[in-house]
Amino acid sequence: MGQVDAIVAGAGIWGCTVARVLAENGRKVLVLEKRPHVGGNVRCETDPETGIEVHTYGSHIFHTHIDRVWDFVRRFVEFNGYQHKVLARHAGKTYFLPLGLALVNQFYGLDLKPSELPDFIAAEAGRGTRPCVPANFEEQAIAFIGKPLYDAFIREYTRKQWGTDPRNLGADIIKRLPVRASYDINYYSDYRQGIPLTGYNSLFDRLLDHPNISVECNVDWLEWRHQAPSTKHQAPVFYSGPIDALFGYKFGPLPWRSLRFERECLPLADFQGTSVVNYTDADVPFTRIHEFKHYHPENAAVMAAPSTIICCEYPQTWKLGDEPYYPVDTPESRERLALYTAEAAKVPGLVVGGRLGEYRYYDIDRSIDRALETASGWMSTN
Ligand SMILES: Cc1cc2nc3c(=O)[nH]c(=O)nc-3n(C[C@H](O)[C@H](O)[C@H](O)COP(=O)(O)OP(=O)(O)OC[C@H]3O[C@@H](n4cnc5c(N)ncnc54)[C@H](O)[C@@H]3O)c2cc1C
Known part of the structure; x- marks a missing residue:
């Protein structure tokens, strides 16, 4: 790609949505992704032995009540109608949440x-x-x-x-802890829910499949920006990496909670009978077990296969360099974030967004919604 009208740094759902909207509006977009793959934390891998779609960075269930997000994603993928249910193990018994x-x-x-x-x-x-x-x-x-x-x-x-x-x-x-006066055990209240029938990765591949978009993986924009040819370097940038990294952590790193996942393939057709079980007692060191085959009940071959893949989720202390998962919301972190946000606002041609850029937990649908808003807002003035 010669002329570049915009650079999208980070190919998670926020960056891919921004890239798609800009491309459909005639802008040439260069997407740079630090990891070897696109998709950010929604990325999945298909296990070659079992055909099971494994959610690399923890279970991701798409759910939304936002019409424009639902309309947008369904241009690229169809959903399988999976409805999320979470069980809890306590004192040797299994309960239905919520x-x-x-x-x-x-x-x-x-x-x-x-x-x-x-x-x-x-x-x-x-x-x-x-x-x-x-x-x-x-x-x-x-x-x-x-x-x-x-x-x-x-x-x-x-x-x-x-x-x-x-x-x-x-x-x-906790603003509230809702108790449902019903036997509705659907974990989410959004009736639009599911997993892409063709897998999450197909969503990203199709979002980026546009003649105005080119993608380069294994490129850290924070380093690239110092080496890039000047025409590309000067293009406006939509950055969805960590906002503190953007400024060399000069006000100190924003704190996160991290996770460790221990994955195992078991010689069983079904380990726990559902996709997620929470472990609420102190004597179990992990918080949840994910069993990925249950996300595709429509895939009879995978469901019937004599093996299954499970993954235990262990929350852990985060230090710089670890994978950031959940922002730690404290008065100090809010103050630090405000300093970084003010710095970012001073940089011409820079738009910062996504969960890492805004230092906020967003579900996938909210991430898409914010990206649609950001991209269309930018299009109207540029
Ligand atoms: C454990 C967990 C479970 C979740 N489960 C659900 C769920 O069930 N349902 C749901 O709706 N949401 C869920 N979410 C939220 C979901 O993960 C986010 O909404 C989504 O990942 C946000 O996308 P993003 O593009 O903002 O960030 P990311 O997915 O983190 O993408 C950012 C991308 O930017 C790249 N990047 C960073 N720095 C640079 C750089 N300098 N140069 C180039 N690239 C860079 C990163 O490598 C990454 O690929 C969950 C989140 C967590 C933590």
Whole structure:
């Protein structure tokens, strides 16, 4: 590609969506990706032995209530209609999440009706002495659902997830802990859900398959920008890498929580009967087990295969150089982010976005929505 109208640095869902919109509006786009592959953290690998689609960076389920996002993604892939359900293992028993009639009735050995559940939970939450204003995560959670449910399903899981006692976490982390007064065990409330029938990687390949887009992998834009020919160097840049890396971490690194995945292929047709089981007790060191074949129930050959791939997820402390997964939202990190965001705003021709650029957790649909907004906003003024 000769003339370049825009550079997209980072080929996750945010960058690929931006690239596609710009390309469809007649702009020549050069996409640079640091990793050897496009797709960012939604990337999958197909296991050559079993044909199972393995989610490399943890399970990803597409779900949305945003019309324009749904319309956009379905131009590229069809979804299989998979509906996400999550189970929880506690004290040797298996429960259906989220908190609702199935879990509460099983846990307490009751037969509550939908109309009885809200009062029951309110009574549980009101039991014992409670502070007027919850001072931390634990107090806030107990104020929402009561101590027994908190102790069984939230406390140790949260401790593992964040690597600290929940009493050290801010009360504002949980705005609410919804309890469903129904037997609806669908984990998400969005009725548009699924996994691409042809796999997540096909979504990225098709997004980038446009005559105005060229892609180069194994290129770190932060290094490339100092070596590139001047015509390319001067093109506007849509950057979705870490915002602190952009400025050499000069205000200090923004903190993340990282994850380690231990993958295993087992000689069993089915290990746990579902795609994700949370482990809520302290004596199990991981938080979840993923079993990937369950994401494609429509694939009879994979479902019937005599082996399965599982993956245990271990949250871990993050240090510079580790894979960043969840931003750690504290007053200090918010302050640091504001400094970096102000620096970025001073750089002409630079647009920073995506989960790493904004230092925010976004689901895939929100990432696409923000990319559509960013790209169309930019198109209207450039
Ligand atoms: C454990 C986990 C599970 C999740 N599960 C779900 C789910 O079930 N459903 C859902 O909707 N969402 C889920 N998400 C959210 C989803 O992962 C994000 O919405 C999505 O990955 C955001 O895309 P992105 O493009 O912003 O970032 P990324 O996917 O991180 O892409 C950024 C890309 O930029 C590249 N890059 C970085 N720096 C540079 C550089 N200097 N030069 C060139 N390239 C660079 C990176 O290599 C990467 O490929 C989950 C997130 C996590 C952490």
